[in-house]
Amino acid sequence: MASGQQLSAIKGAKVLMVGAGGIGCELLKTLALSGFHDIHIIDMDTIEVSNLNRQFLFRQSHVGQSKAKVARDAVLRFRPNISITPYHANVKDSSFNVDFFKQFSVVLNGLDNLDARRHVNRLCLAADVPLVESGTTGFLGQVTVHIKGQTECYECQPKPAPKTYPVCTITSTPSKMKGVVKDPDLLSIDHHGTGFVHCIVWAKDLLFAKLFGDKKQDNDLNVRSNDAATSSDHSEDIFEPKKDEDIQQYANRVYDHVFGHNIQTALSNEETWKNRNKPRPIYVKEVLSDEPIQQNGNAEKSLVNDNLSSLSAMTYLGLKNPQDIWSLKENTRVFFAALKLFFSKRQKEIGNLTFDKDDSLAVEFVTAAANIRAASFNIPLHSLFEAKGIAGNIVHAVATTNAIIAGLIVIEAIKSYLDVAMWTCRVTCYNISGMKWTSFSVAGTDGVGMTYCLEHPSRKMLLMPVEPFEPNESCYVCSETPLLLEVNTNRAKLRDLVEKVVTSKLGMSLPLITHGSSLLYEVGDDLEEDEVANYAANLEKVLSELPYAITGGTIITVEDLQQELVCNINIKHREEFDEEKEPDGMVLHGWTPAPATEKNEDATDNNNGASTSSAAKPAADVMEADDELSIIEPGIETISAGGKKRKLSDVPNSEAPLDEKRAKKIPEKPESDGDVIVMLDDGNDDIRDSSTVV
Amino acid sequence: MNGEELTEQETALYDRQIRFCKNIVLAGVGSLTLNDDNPVTEEALAANFLIPFDENMGGGGSLAGLCCDCLKDFNPMVHVSVEKGDLSSFDVDFFQKFDVVVISCCSLAAKKLVNEKCRKLSKRVAFYTVDCRDSCGEIFVDLQKYAYAKKKADETVECQLQYSSFEEAIAIPWRSLPKRVSKLYFAMRVVERFEEVERRKPGETSIEDLPKVLKLRNELCLAHSLNESQIPDSLLERLVVSTKEFPPVSAVLGGILGQEVIKAISGKGDPLKNFFFFDAVDGKGLIEDISTS
Numbered sequence: 001m002a003s004g005q006q007l008s009a010i011k012g013a014k015v016l017m018v019g020a021g022g023i024g025c026e027l028l029k030t031l032a033l034s035g036f037h038d039i040h041i042i043d044m045d046t047i048e049v050s051n052l053n054r055q056f057l058f059r060q061s062h063v064g065q066s067k068a069k070v071a072r073d074a075v076l077r078f079r080p081n082i083s084i085t086p087y088h089a090n091v092k093d094s095s096f097n098v099d100f101f102k103q104f105s106v107v108l109n110g111l112d113n114l115d116a117r118r119h120v121n122r123l124c125l126a127a128d129v130p131l132v133e134s135g136t137t138g139f140l141g142q143v144t145v146h147i148k149g150q151t152e153c154y155e156c157q158p159k160p161a162p163k164t165y166p167v168c169t170i171t172s173t174p175s176k177m178k179g180v181v182k183d184p185d186l187l188s189i190d191h192h193g194t195g196f197v198h199c200i201v202w203a204k205d206l207l208f209a210k211l212f213g214d215k216k217q218d219n220d221l222n223v224r225s226n227d228a229a230t231s232s233d234h235s236e237d238i239f240e241p242k243k244d245e246d247i248q249q250y251a252n253r254v255y256d257h258v259f260g261h262n263i264q265t266a267l268s269n270e271e272t273w274k275n276r277n278k279p280r281p282i283y284v285k286e287v288l289s290d291e292p293i294q295q296n297g298n299a300e301k302s303l304v305n306d307n308l309s310s311l312s313a314m315t316y317l318g319l320k321n322p323q324d325i326w327s328l329k330e331n332t333r334v335f336f337a338a339l340k341l342f343f344s345k346r347q348k349e350i351g352n353l354t355f356d357k358d359d360s361l362a363v364e365f366v367t368a369a370a371n372i373r374a375a376s377f378n379i380p381l382h383s384l385f386e387a388k389g390i391a392g393n394i395v396h397a398v399a400t401t402n403a404i405i406a407g408l409i410v411i412e413a414i415k416s417y418l419d420v421a422m423w424t425c426r427v428t429c430y431n432i433s434g435m436k437w438t439s440f441s442v443a444g445t446d447g448v449g450m451t452y453c454l455e456h457p458s459r460k461m462l463l464m465p466v467e468p469f470e471p472n473e474s475c476y477v478c479s480e481t482p483l484l485l486e487v488n489t490n491r492a493k494l495r496d497l498v499e500k501v502v503t504s505k506l507g508m509s510l511p512l513i514t515h516g517s518s519l520l521y522e523v524g525d526d527l528e529e530d531e532v533a534n535y536a537a538n539l540e541k542v543l544s545e546l547p548y549a550i551t552g553g554t555i556i557t558v559e560d561l562q563q564e565l566v567c568n569i570n571i572k573h574r575e576e577f578d579e580e581k582e583p584d585g586m587v588l589h590g591w592t593p594a595p596a597t598e599k600n601e602d603a604t605d606n607n608n609g610a611s612t613s614s615a616a617k618p619a620a621d622v623m624e625a626d627d628e629l630s631i632i633e634p635g636i637e638t639i640s641a642g643g644k645k646r647k648l649s650d651v652p653n654s655e656a657p658l659d660e661k662r663a664k665k666i667p668e669k670p671e672s673d674g675d676v677i678v679m680l681d682d683g684n685d686d687i688r689d690s691s692t693v694v
Numbered sequence: 695m696n697g698e699e700l701t702e703q704e705t706a707l708y709d710r711q712i713r714f715c716k717n718i719v720l721a722g723v724g725s726l727t728l729n730d731d732n733p734v735t736e737e738a739l740a741a742n743f744l745i746p747f748d749e750n751m752g753g754g755g756s757l758a759g760l761c762c763d764c765l766k767d768f769n770p771m772v773h774v775s776v777e778k779g780d781l782s783s784f785d786v787d788f789f790q791k792f793d794v795v796v797i798s799c800c801s802l803a804a805k806k807l808v809n810e811k812c813r814k815l816s817k818r819v820a821f822y823t824v825d826c827r828d829s830c831g832e833i834f835v836d837l838q839k840y841a842y843a844k845k846k847a848d849e850t851v852e853c854q855l856q857y858s859s860f861e862e863a864i865a866i867p868w869r870s871l872p873k874r875v876s877k878l879y880f881a882m883r884v885v886e887r888f889e890e891v892e893r894r895k896p897g898e899t900s901i902e903d904l905p906k907v908l909k910l911r912n913e914l915c916l917a918h919s920l921n922e923s924q925i926p927d928s929l930l931e932r933l934v935v936s937t938k939e940f941p942p943v944s945a946v947l948g949g950i951l952g953q954e955v956i957k958a959i960s961g962k963g964d965p966l967k968n969f970f971f972f973d974a975v976d977g978k979g980l981i982e983d984i985s986t987s
Contacts, residue, residue, distance in 0.1 A: 026945065033941035400952040407945030411829075411974045414942075462950065463972065463979025 010035045013417045014103060017041045018091050018120055019110030020067040023134060025057045026406035027110055028071050032079040034410050040104070042087040042096065043068040092119050092509055098564055101127035106413050108132045118477075118507040119563060121146065121154035125478055126564035130416040134405050141405040145412050145468055148478065156472035196370065196379050200390045203369035204355050207258060208362065210239055212342060212353040251339045252284050255332070259283070259372050279377040287332045311345050313337035313364045314384070322384040331371040331381070338365035355391065363388045408463070476506075476590050482555070482568040483590030487543065489551050489573045492585055494521060495539040500584045506567060508560035515548045515556050543571075786811045789819055794955055796822040799896045802886045809836060809860045820958045823860065824951050825882070826939045827897065828932040829974035831947040832882050834860055835954060835966050842961050857968055858985035866984060868918035876980050878971040880925045884911045885933050897937040907934050943974050950979070 015036055017027060020043035031039055045067050047058045057074035058067070068086035075084060089095070092115075101107065101123045109131065111117050117133065124131040124146065131146040133154055146153050238257050241250045263281040313319075313334045319326065326334065338361055342350060346361075355362050367387035374381055382390075474481045485501065494513075498521065502511045513521040521535050543550040550556060552573030559566040577585045782804050789795060789811050797808055805823055812819040813836075821836040840855045864883060871879075888907050889896060899907070907930055915922045950970060957963040969982040 030942050030945045400949040400956070402949075403952070404946050404949035407942040407949065408977075410942035410945070411977070460981050461978060462966075462970065462981055463946070463977065465977030 008035065009418065010414060011037045013105040013413075014038045015040070015413065016101070016104040016107045017110060018107065018116070019043055019112070020055075020071045020086075021045070021051070021110060021112065022055055022402045023110035023406055023409075024067070025055045025071060026402045027108060027409055028075050028084070029057070030406050030410045031413075032075050032082055032084075034414070037082045039082070040085040040087065041068045041071060042089060042091045043071075044088065044090040091116055094510075094562055096123070097562055098123060098126045101129055104129050105417050106130045106132060108409055108413055109134060110409075115507060118155055119509065122477060122507075122560070122563035122565050124148070125153055132409050132412050132416070134409050141401045141408075143405060143408045143412060145416060147416065147468075149471065151468040152471050153475060153478035155477040156469075156475040196374055196382055197390055199370035199373045199377070199379060200366065200387060202373055203366045204391050207369050208353075208355055208366055211254070211339070212350050212362075215351060247340050247343050248336070250343075251336050254339070255284050255335065255372075259376060263376055277378060282328070282372060282376050284332070287329055311341050311361050313341060313361065313368075316341070322388075323386075325381050325383045326368075326371065328372065328375045328381075331368040331375070334364055334368035335372060338368060357388060357391060363391060366391050404463075474590065476567050477565060480566065480568075481590060482570055483588060484570045484572060485586060485588050486572045486574040487586035488575055488577070489543040489549075489571065492543055493539065494541055494543060494546060494550075496585065497543065498539065500586060501569075501588055502558050505588055506558065508558065508563065508565065510560055510562055512559045512561060513556060514559075515546075515550060515554060518548045520546060520548065520550075520556070782807050784811075786814050790815055790817070792819055793817075794820045794822070794958060796824065796951065796955070798824045801896055802890045805834075806859075806861045812836070813838060813859060820955070821860075822951060822954065824947055825896075826943050826947060827882075827885070828936040829940045829943050830878055830882075830933065831943050831970075831972045832878065833947060833951055833954070833966070833970040834863070835968045835970075836860060837958060837965055837967075840958075840965065842963075842965075844962075844964065853964075855965070855967055856985075856987040858987065862986050863968065863984050866986065868915075868920045868924075871984060875982055875984070876969075876971045877924060877926065877929055878973060879969060879982060879984065880920070881929045881933055884914060884925060884930060887914065888934075899934045899937060901931075901935050904931055904934050940974065943972065946972055946974075946979070 013036060015031060015038065017024060017031075017039060018041075020028065020041050024041070024043065028039065028041065043066070046064055047055075047062045047067055047070060051058055051067075055067070057071045062070045066086065066088035068088050072084040072086040076082070087096075091111075104127075107120065107124050107129055109117060109120055111120070121131060121133075125148050128148050131154065132143065133146060134143045135141065144154075145151060239254065242253075245253070260281040260283040263279050267278060267281070314322070316337050317330070317333055319330065319334070341361055342353075342365070346353075353362070355366065357363060364384065367382070367384045370387055370391075371381045471478055473479050476483050485497075487497070498511065498513070502508050502513065510523045511521070512519070512523075520538055522531075527535075538546060550571055552571060554571040556569050556571065557566060558569060574587075577587070789808075795808065795812055797805065800808070800823065809821050812821045818838050818840075820838075823832075823834040825832050836857045836859055837855065838857055840857065842853055843850050844853055868880065884907060885899065888894075888903065888910050889899065891910070892903075892906075908927060911925050911930060912922055914920075915925065947970075950966075950972075954966050957965050966981055967983050968985050970979065971982065972979045
């Protein structure tokens with residue numbers, strides 16, 4: 001290892017940390033302990049209560065204060081003689097320009113969103129500063145090193161945009177959806193493998209919403225409720241309590257309707273079930289057959305009389321362990337207890353409630369409802385703890401993973417600073433592996449993809465170093481390769497180009513668009529009024545009608561001055577676009593194509609970079625998991641020991657054809673020496689539901 | 695601050711609904727007992743869970759005492775206490791109180807002794823050792839007879855593992871181990887033996903000792919019919935010369951260990967069996983099963 005003198009050379013290093021959250025706290029602590037003397041931290045967040053159990057530099061008294069500043073204060077307490085400079089700011093702020101980045105020996109990212117990572121990647125390239133990227137999700141973690149000219153940049157492999165899941169009819173804003181599933185009873189089974197997740201989604205976004213949320217919202221449960229075949233009164237809303245009905249009667253009726261009647265009706269359509277396993281209808285009386293259905297009286301009285309300060313169905317029923325998996329009967333009881341508690345104790349909120357993972361009664365209800373539905377469709381039941389994780393879109397943050405990753409980040413930072421040659425190893429990338437993963441995605445109500453992972457260690461190599469790969473010659477970010485855009489130049493406006501390509505896919509914050517020598521569009525706070533007006537006008541013009549028309553064969557230049565990124569885009573005119581597959585009305589080429597796999601019908605070069613492959617995901621983000629909504633891109637990068645990408649150690653002179661150079665991101669079998677596969681995606685033997693990442 | 699005990703606490707308390715059994719020492723929900731028999735020094739010494747603290751903290755008081763105060767601050771729900779004295783001298787009953795014991799930077803004799811005491815009890819006490827030297831780390835796990843359930847496809851499968859004690863494990867002849875076993879395993883055994891023979895405290899070696907250590911390696915390799923190249927000079931030199939802990943490696947080991955303790959306490963997840971090695975130079979973190987079963 002590096003000797004004492006080499007390590008003391010670390011004192012001369014100037015390090016930038018971006019992010020002071022879960023990874024950030026561990027990282028700052030480890031950097032300080034390891035002898036770094038000059039550390040800068042950027043973080044725009046303030047401390048929240050939910051951070052406290054993991055981001056250990058923070059205390060209750062710090063809630064509301066800047067993470068960067070409090071972290072700094074905390075570390076200075078045990079290393080008073082080092083310099084830590086906090087910035088309570090957004091790293092995308094223009095003050096963090098290339099000159100700012102140039103002062104650092106290495107940049108360490110502990111971020112939780114793709115947008116900021118891309119931004120930092122570009123600035124590090126422009127400043128020619130090594131970047132150590134990292135992320136954790138549950139028990140999985142990853143550390144990668146990016147050095148301009150030597151290794152891939154962070155964007156050499158595409159990070160697909162979050163997928164929206166075709167099932168998401170279940171919210172009330174259809175515009176966010178791609179496609180509509182007409183029959184909610186098919187939800188649980190259409191998306192093979194993700195059965196329980198769908199039950200959760202059904203329970204949360206349909207049933208819970210219907211019972212306790214805004215009645216005015218369109219809800220697909222209405223499709224069933226107003227089934228013309230069975231009800232003479234088409235407009236009858238099953239979910240409206242009847243006049244002389246008490247709460248238990250109402251609850252029974254709802255139960256029988258959604259778990260019994262609806263399923264029954266769905267079963268009557270034989271076509272549906274040709275290739276699917278049939279669900280079974282479930283009725284209250286068969287589940288609770290051995291006890292009187294309490295229509296009134298005792299049970300309810302005790303509810304009313306109880307002073308339940310913490311309203312909980314579990315407490316009421318004496319169920320103690322949230323990690324137990326309840327039987328169908330117990331789930332049914334929880335369903336009823338929760339429903340009654342809502343209606344008797346939280347009457348005022350009904351009609352306005354939205355699901356909140358911190359609302360324990362809501363979580364209990366959703367768990368129970370999801371489980372009953374799961375039972376109906378012969379899907380394994382889950383504990384409240386697990387259900388909560390899914391329902392709350394949380395991948396349970398695991399603090400130990402952050403500690404491991406932070407350690408690895410510092411090791412790589414030291415290596416890159418001391419100049420790799422001093423060590424007998426190269427810059428490495430890590431995966432915390434030995435964990436077998438099942439992952440599947442579903443869209444939350446905001447259309448964002450989520451990946452839920454389980455863990456199962458199975459291999460000898462828990463921490464797997466991987467040699468970094470050479471830069472992708474077609475990477476438009478670090479290799480300045482031109483892109484190709486297919487678009488109908490007579491229909492698309494400049495605005496569409498800016499919104500759908502430049503700021504979103506290309507990740508530019510302050511873009512500038514030129515055609516030849518004429519400036520078509522720019523963003524800035526130093527513009528004159530007439531310039532602003534001119535650009536605004538341009539935005540609304542169709543491409544072919546711009547002052548310097550953009551038509552087939554045109555080459556436009558798009559740049560971001562802050563990121564010092566310049567892209568040339570070749571324009572190709574195309575008349576028609578498939579509304580479903582190409583909803584943007586334009587197709588961008590020049591993204592490194594995702595590999596095609598058997599299950600992936602629509603992974604072609606022509607994707608908008610968005611809805612790419614299902615299984616065997618190309619590189620996607622492993623994000624820092626946080627208590628808050630973890631926006632995790634579907635699929636996780638799989639790097640196998642036997643990867644086909646060319647590594648730094650390979651002879652650089654060989655002219656391998658483009659295909660070979662292109663990373664094949666399909667999870668591969670390990671080499672025979674037992675090195676581990678990080679099977680993060682489909683293709684795993686899953687633990688419960690099978691694991692199609694859609 | 696070393697990430698070990700902190701991250702454990704955090705993990706244990708992450709979800710407010712997780713409840714562990716009361717008598718857990720580590721992993722924070724119940725109580726945590728620290729033991730050390732040394733005043734504050736720059737090196738980290740503890741017989742239970744270790745926190746290499748700020749080297750600049752001078753003054754009196756034991757290391758454990760300092761750590762205790764700090765830990766309490768992190769989470770008032772955790773009962774943190776200090777146990778004074780030499781761990782080796784505690785009798786079997788002392789360990790009765792615990793479900794998990796983790797020792798670090800202890801001599802070979804102490805490791806064996808504490809491990810045996812844990813095994814003598816009627817209830818199972820999980821035993822872990824963790825050691826860092828240079829930029830390497832080693833974790834040893836002894837869960838004795840460990841039964842747990844795990845989910846496979848749609849069903850729950852009962853698993854049972856049989857662990858060896860530390861003494862049993864290291865007694866296994868080297869030549870009968872798989873060829874690919876991590877070199878670090880052997881190197882640690884050589885250094886461990888050297889310290890035992892020379893009556894050194896753990897980590898009390900320096901460059902002057904290298905010739906003797908190499909000689910010892912040769913003797914051991916001869917006795918075990920193992921090729922000397924399996925324990926490279928350079929590796930031994932690293933372990934003998936730079937004995938101070940390297941914080942990033944501590945963080946890594948601490949995280950791994952933390953995860954293991956949580957698994958053992960909760961009874962969920964495949965536990966590590968039975969050695970873990972990490973070397974920052976090549977970046978590999980390997981699990982080795984060196985046991986009689």
